[in-house]
Amino acid sequence: MRSDIGFGAQSRAIYAQDPHQSRGRLVPEPESPTRTPFQRDRDRIIHSSAFRRLKHKTQVFVYHEGDHYRTRLTHTIEVSQIARSLSRALRLDEDLAECLALSHDLGHTPFGHEGEDVMHECMAPYDGFDHNAQSLRVVTHLEQRYADFDGLNLSWETLEGLVKHNGPLVGPDGAPLGKFKGGELPFAIREYAAKQDLLLDTWPGGEAQAAAIADDIAYDAHDLDDGLRAGLFAIEDMRDVPFLADILSEVDAKYPGLEESRRIHEIVRRSITRMVEDVIREAIRNLAEVEPRSVHDIRMAGRCLVGFSAEMAAAEREVKRFLFARVYRHEDVLAVRRLVAKVVRDLFGRFHSDPSLMPSPWNVGLENLADKEIARRVCDYIAGMTDRYAIEEHRRLFDDTPDLG
Template structure:
């Protein structure tokens, strides 16, 4: 039987896909500034749908399944990993984008990509790699995400990286705001120093307008990350027994939610009680962001995505009251979860794993597998350090332990 040829007569752009669904200040999917390496448009997907698909199919995305959020991989199947956290962030980002009539695909895309540069063992791995790279311009997980999608993914015949659209790269790098002032001086945590290596070197090839705010879609993805972090680290901390439900009464915001749940459902079993607290926190924060964003958008009245970039302030954010409450939640989590002795004890062990792997591969880079050990003779010391850093940063928790066990006789027993 002869196979019937299926073809698309008109592209999505030609039929005006989604044109009527977005606000005037939203990113228009077909008004992208393009890709570093030009490619033909897809007849069936917008540029940001295409970027989302490339991210999901990347090696770095798959590795998120076995990268730590707070608890290392052996501690239980129900704690968050980087992958489950990423999926939760993308759901919240899409909800915000839908409510604000933004491009949902771009918001989702940025949420899915935001942790691609994270190391094994969560922030402890990042801190140790930054320490190891101190003489070689340091390490930053956000900059590493850019490096992953522009260089380290080797999937396509015509270019390294994923060749994502300009707006996706912009949002990935600037999701927390401008990185430099109009004169090019670094801002925020980079003030008085220089931008991370990966961002600085890529900027020389492809100008990402680092002195402006990103799109509203990127701002939605950034605040979605905070909302997911707060709610789900409370969930995991409770289920791990690091603190009790009643301890949350120390935080007025959480105490109010807890009283609301207990009033409506007296005597509720603990598992359901925890879930009610977590979901209500997410709902309150999401609704607050929507209300505050609509207020700020009305004040600024942006008529295009460029107006959003040049607004001089974040437009998708918590209200001042919720921002204060959210800071209290984070303070509670730092004291009760991130700085809990049980968590710190494991962090000290995994810190040694990362530190010793870096030292071993710097001393004997030929011990790295292919393709990481190819062409070593041509590398300067900084280039070698960056390659070792890239290799370790891409490891999952389990692979890092296995590599340490291959090279050392005293690998920590995390079980």
């Protein structure tokens, strides 16, 4: 194992995913003379309709609450920046990590996690709903831009990292793991796995692991930022969390009397820096232990190699607990969540009972579909909506649309 990996490293490591050794695409295409497969994937994701719609999808705060809060799009860009930084330091393929960061939330419903929870409830009789599986469905089926195929026809490595960036989905015996244990994998994953083997029983490459931990770092730090600026808690409340208390004391010691907006920014950026540097140090230790000679060795390591140290993982859990108590479960946030839950639930019920109310092309060919297929089409339609469009559709169909303002 080389000792020069880490900050400032440039060349791709032997355990990184080599774009020139890609397993290719489901539908074969000529190679690009100017872009690697992963650069091409990134460009297709950025130019997709689903990516543009992230601009008007909730992260925590619904669109009407202010222009400065994160949306799914700004969150995605921040995850991408952190994933690239981690990949650069660890000599992974930055373009692949960026692809995975940019695509990881494409399947999210309007109205954030509340929308997802309601959609899963509505789809429970019809194989359920999972936003990660829906992201796969978006890039393999729902984006219909190209003459030769449905979806974006992304490279195998991008699809693999997208579907299992949090780890293996099944064990060696094919039985589902994690949150799917004891049940079935989501419909979209089962459907696509019948077409292309994504090695669902192994860990993904290092680039996917970097994108996954970048997601945690970004939403922890930035939900703190948005929560503070929304007035859901005070800066001094963070002293209840040792990790945050330490950072706050550091900032106050260096900048006594600093104005609150700059104080918030200093806390947030130092949180990101500490977490990123911890991941890099821990990954370097893990890589030195495993001594992978290829990306295959990363997949077969049997554990995550790019993640927090035990100490930082414990600290990050405390940050999450704080956020759940002070932000996600704050009565102001919950009040809005109850209103938007009604929007999603009403839309699903109305479109499922009368799918002809959906616009073209969603209402085409309904006579040939079974009830489960109609439910899935309604799900796809609603999941793709922005917050604003969902409200407009509810207003078109109902007289009791909630006033979110």
